[in-house]
Amino acid sequence: MKKKERFFLRVFFLAVFIVLLTACSSDTESNEQVSDEDGEVNEETETLTIAFPYFYGEPEDLEKVETEISKLAEEKINTTVDILALSISAYQQQMNLMLTSDEKLDLMVILADQLSPQVSRGQLHELDNNLSENGQGIIDAVGEEFLAATKINGKQYAIPTVRDMAASYGFMMSKEYVDKYDIDVDQIKTMEDMGEVLRMVKENEPNMEPLTSTTVGESIMETLRFVDPLSDFNGGVLPNYDNDLQVVNLYEMPEYVERLEILREWYQEGLIVQDIATSQTTKDELLKAGKIFAFSQGMKPGIETQNSRDMNQDMVAAEIIPPVATTSNVASIMWGIPRNSKIPEKAMEFLNLLYMDKEMFNLISWGIEGEHYVKVSDKVITYPEGVTSENIGYSFNSSWLFGNQFLSYVFEGEDPDIWEETKEFNEEATKSKALGFNFNSDPVRTEVAAVSNVKEQYLLGLETGSLDLESVYPEFIERLKEAGIEKIIEEKQRQLDEWAEINGVEKE
Template identity: 50%
Template structure:
């Protein structure tokens, strides 16, 4: 072969190598948030559908915010997202149809109430293998004991949002009346202590004042003022969050009878409204109208601020039982990757941003700086409305930071405690933990009995636990019907599952 021909072939080979290198994967750079690697810019731009509930109407500037989030997502993970909001009222029906129709869903918000059911139906993908390469920001943001509380069969199918993982038990009281009657808030450490305060307010304010109301319509006083792990549904509970992992039927316990008798006494003495079991008037309206002094509640470090903002006048929380984390408190708000998603690794990449990227979190929580909020001078994490703008004409309002990833990265509105998230983290770290933290009950083996018992509870729970009926007459009837419906079989199944869970997780 001639030398000139060899030169030409050599040049062609060099060009091919150079072109191959130019056309191959680009260098990947580490993200500044959470350890995500930069995306392959030559690859297809993936589109993610993120499904989540919303209360009220969709903000008119949502697309503007979505576009701003996508600017970050395209740069950091080479993907775009589309937020699909569904109203809370339509949530269950619409998402069930989407699962059944295999509609595109890459990330979805879920609550603990339907978590085990979704896993049992095979509608969620296990995430464990994705954490190492795509979820470092998530695992850095969540204490492993809380992240582990979502495991089913040793696998993680959902990630809890970073917020209050625990709650204490007590009441929120009208601060003006607390001051008026010189109530020692720190001295309220039992139901007996609370009773004395309620009687003081009743005596001073007269017959039009009912000192105590439930935390919400349809809730009972026991829903808030309890000292047990409900193990998801209160059909078999763990007293004092331990009890040697012995599940009991709380409805036939002496503690339950004592509670009902006390609440009944409050009802008969006018400390509770006579229509408490059926009233549709909210606690907020009752407080504002000076017809109620306090309501039962689960508490955390932001309770005073959030309840004051909600009611429109200063509220004062009083803790009766200290903070404890249970599976229900951890799994109340979570994110999962539906089986419908064909790009779970990319879905995990965006989920990772929701837990590690402050800009993404605050875009969703508050909107665009300068348009929907401004930073308060000298305070990097405190924001206020822009000049001349108030909440009524704000183009973007999505006050659901507890739902969107890592709330601890969220800015704080002016007037609230700038250190609130530091305090919330300390609250989580210092909270007690139920011995059954991480246990999730699967009612499938007793679904017939479960449905029957649930119907009985629906009939009796609210009247009994609001003091509206005489427990001496009604409680024995309630217990008898629970027995006939099969509650003992459910509790035996729950005990069996709890024992198996404890053995598998080394809990004793």
């Protein structure tokens, strides 16, 4: 029986048990404490229900690893765990059901766009006192600056995972063609520079349409961000990551229009895959078939190695937008304690282990040593003999999900110093002036839905160069205004001003 099915059966039988227990009289007092032989009072072992999504399938050995996690947690904090792992496609819907029905749930992953709505509905515990009393390892690992990104109205409601907290943007290119045409990657600093490289490759490879986007159905601009989206792109943004906290309409910014013009020019020159807006062929397939040379890419330390492994060929990166940390980067994956939890202190103690205890972190991330991985060195692991990515019993392939990724082993083939490099990347990144601001879209949910519909109709075509800019762009702007984008911007500005006052962020 699948883990999640057993979970719901346990909830049902627990409800039946409570009814029977209430109907019976007993001299036995139900306590949260027991006495040992010497009469000393000991804390009873608690069980935490922990929920998180998986992205690549539920591991076959999840229950086996859960047992080991419980053993370790009981030894360290007198707690066992009941893990509820759900497919990402069903995760948010199931969390909504559990949060509204008050089912047992003690610790959960919060996805980026859910923090403000869950806080506004009163579904999360405030964490400030609990964090200071039971989460010193979290505070040390995350740092006050990044913890601020998951505060609402000055109060801590979630904890961001420790990973790449910033992002830079640019293009990923096949090293085969970089070497073939002696391309100086270090000289690619702007979109104009990249355009010259694309033209040169096209001239020498006339059957190639050199550029595509990172993901099917995603625009090229999606991974060439140059503003703080202030939680989303459905309304106003913050130019230059400062702009004296004045919110503007991204789609009317001269810099945005300029980028659309460049993409349209590239598309008309055959530098962009001509069916990019409709094709279901992935960049991987296009690259392996020799039909493209490059794709737009969000950057972080290790991205060249990651893409080289995924593409099964050497890849090199050209960064054109330097690293910046915004709330959207920091708060993309968080942990929180639902109001459902009757033992929030114990939940914080366990979460603290995921941020400070290497043994616990790697157990939940990689499984059981000797069975799911073996050590190559103190930092590096690989598959045990006879185990491959195809038959491994436990692999979420998502160490960024489980607390402090800097505690993680590095898989063989990756840079052993990747976490030191990522820490430096985070520290050196420009910090948006609005870092910590979370937009609550509830007051303008109707307008947000309408703007989203307009974007769905126009944006992919415009941001891949596929649509005629001169005729379509004015229509796009008009439709956005009809949908209520200006009302969204006004509301975002109001909330940003309020946030700045609460947090002492001064304007010029």
